[in-house]
Amino acid sequence: MSKRVLVVEDQEDNRQILRDLLASAGYEMIEVNDGEGAVIAARTQSPDLILMDIQLPILDGYEATRRIKAQSELRHIPIIVVTSYALSGDEEKARAAGCDAYVAKPYSARKLLETINRYLT
């Protein structure tokens, strides 16, 4: 059974890239486009990994990460934060929220896949 990756991303084009990338690597992709959806999907879909954007409608990526990591039964799911914010301090903020890795946009598809593989194999 293929591993399931929850992608939290509000931009359709970026979702398409990840769709193509993850499909090519043989992963199943669950999509939500806001932070609240991410918290619900984390519980109901039990993904193997979460790719989390930061700038999201309703609930931002930091808060969504914090809420997921606050639940003991979900804490084990690795969260990779993907953000366009390159301001200093963003990485620290993401780490403080409890994410496992941090990738700045624009990312190299190949490198992102390497990071995902590290957590899923």
Added chain:
Amino acid sequence: MNLEADSTTSFLGQRPLAAISRASRDGTSVKDGLVGFGSRPSLRTKLLMAFLVIEVLLVSVGVIGFLSLREADKQTNQVLALQQKIEAYRQVQHDTLRQLHGVSTALAFPNETTLASALRQINQFGYGLDRVSFVEKDELALLDQLREEYARFIAVVSDVVDLIRKGRAADAKQSELAELGPLADKLERLTNQLVNRAEADMVAGIDASRQTYAKSQILVAAVALASLILTLVLGHAISRSVIDPVHIIHQGLNRIAGGDFTQRIDVPNRDELGALAAHVNSTCEELQQLYQSLEEASRHKSQFLANMSHELRTPLNAILGFSELLLDGIYGDLPKKMQSAVERIQRNGRHLLGLINDVLDLSKIEAGQLRLSLADYSVEELVSGVYTSVESLAAEKNLSLRIAVPPGLPPARGDERRLAQALFNLVGNAIKFTDAGEVWIEVETKGDSYIFSVRDTGPGVDEADQTKIFQEFQQVDNSITKTKGGAGLGLAIVKRIVEMHAGRIWIESRIGHGATFSFLVPARLEQQAMQT
């Protein structure tokens, strides 16, 4: 006489006492805190008042000295007059004795010579008494009595002389024994009384003079001492009322210079210094408002840049992402021509990303928003990381890229990512501007610092341009840079990063002989340097 001396002394004594009490009153009010004395008048008035008080003190010391001298002189004169009086009384005694003697001689040897002598003495008699001046009231009665007895004595002497001349020696003898003797005794008693009194007065006068002298001495010393203390207190108060506000204003200006506009200077003075403090306060308020609006503008600018960066990166992310997926063959193999076109899309997309990053970095640094994240790093790893990321660029241009890092360097401390960015910018520039030859990345230690150098065999930089190239948007204006492009932000960013590491950057170059860019940073930076 004593009464008079006492009254003079007390007259003298009152003035300095009043002066001292006045002085001490002033002193306490000054000490009470610059409020009564120090706050209202202007600085000029304060200084004038202080000098005036000092002058008044000087004048009063002089006046007191003068009055003391006059008093001493007066007492000396009194003593001299007393001496004269005593002498006069003694003269009367002496004259009386001589008269008696003259009469006795005339009785014993009654001839014209002795008689003329006795009469001559009568004429001279009493001169001394007339000379006696400076007489006390209670002495007058005594003196009158003396004069009366004297007149009688002279009358009897004249009678006796007359009797002798008439040859009535026995009657004369009788008269001498019965009247002259007792009269002379009485005169002697009276004069003795007067002399004794005068002598007692003189002793008292000398005593009083001595006391006055001692009193004057104490008085002058006390006034001088009081003046000294008052002057010191006054000087202290004046200097406090001047120096303290200056000090407070100075501290306030330092705070303002340090960027703290929240505090106000509190100077209680209502003089020029108070006005100055008020002026500084209002200027500070204006500065605060200006600073706040600038800060707000800067915040807006940063926010705008952050937003713009995000907005620009999102589509760029899609462009770079899809071109990478295309090139990776995820959508199937690309025809060769198409592959080359997609590579160009990717290359230009990365270039655009670099420019966006540079603009963002520089504005963050300028807004003071870029904080270094200090941690231990390995110089060797930093250099090899940069080497890896520029390797392909050098290879594309057939340049040989070499690194020289001394082995076994201890862990350094700084912001590894930013230092790598700085080194990357320098190496990137070197590769960009060098068409043939080599690029070296070298590290050497100098004391507690590391020097990172990037040397190339490029066209070199004109001496006149060497100072300009570290400023943003400045490029050496020649055909080479025009063909190479670039926004001229790279070196400006390197310079800022190096300065934030408390380091410095410099260039050594000659046209046609390549260039060496070097920066020195402390091996272990514990605190980010203040930005200038």
